[in-house]
Amino acid sequence: MSIPPDLCQLLDKAKAITGSDYATAKAIGVARQHLSNWRNGSRECSPEDVAQLAEVAGLEAEKWFIRATLKKHEGTPKGDRLYKALGKSLLLTGVALVSSGAAAQQIFLIKPVVYFIRCILC
Structure with a gap:
């Protein structure tokens, strides 16, 4: 299982605000070990927990929830x-998608928009 770099950054930001992994875990209602497992990739962080981490970190929980949900289902018919x-609503609100390339192309039917977005993300 690969660890999305943005999850580690989110965990770090939440920890910086709460002061510790223990306090972060308590704030979102999970065991502290879950945070360690999310960091090392031995456990997947649910979209619901990502949203709670984002709220603790002072970020927009709705956007993080959508991104995590899209990532969770990436490469499946449900994900498509x-x-x-x-996906379009994330881009319209200024949030970069978790992945680019083929998955991003599925969102848009107009190729110039896809290339423009790829340029922004790079």
Whole structure:
């Protein structure tokens, strides 16, 4: 299981605000060991927990929840439908998608927009 770099950054930001992993875990209602497992990739962080971490970190929980949900279902038929339903709203609100390339192309039918977004993300 690979660890998204943005999850580690989110965990670090939440920890910086709460003061410790223990306090972060308590704030989102999970065991402290979950945070350690998320950091080392031995446990997947649910979209719900990502949203709670984002709130603790002072970020927009809704956007992080959508990104985590899209990532969770990436490469599946359900993921394709979710990208079509939710992906455009993320880009319109200024949030970079978790992945670029083929998955991002599925969101847009207009190729120049995809290339423009790739340039922004790079």
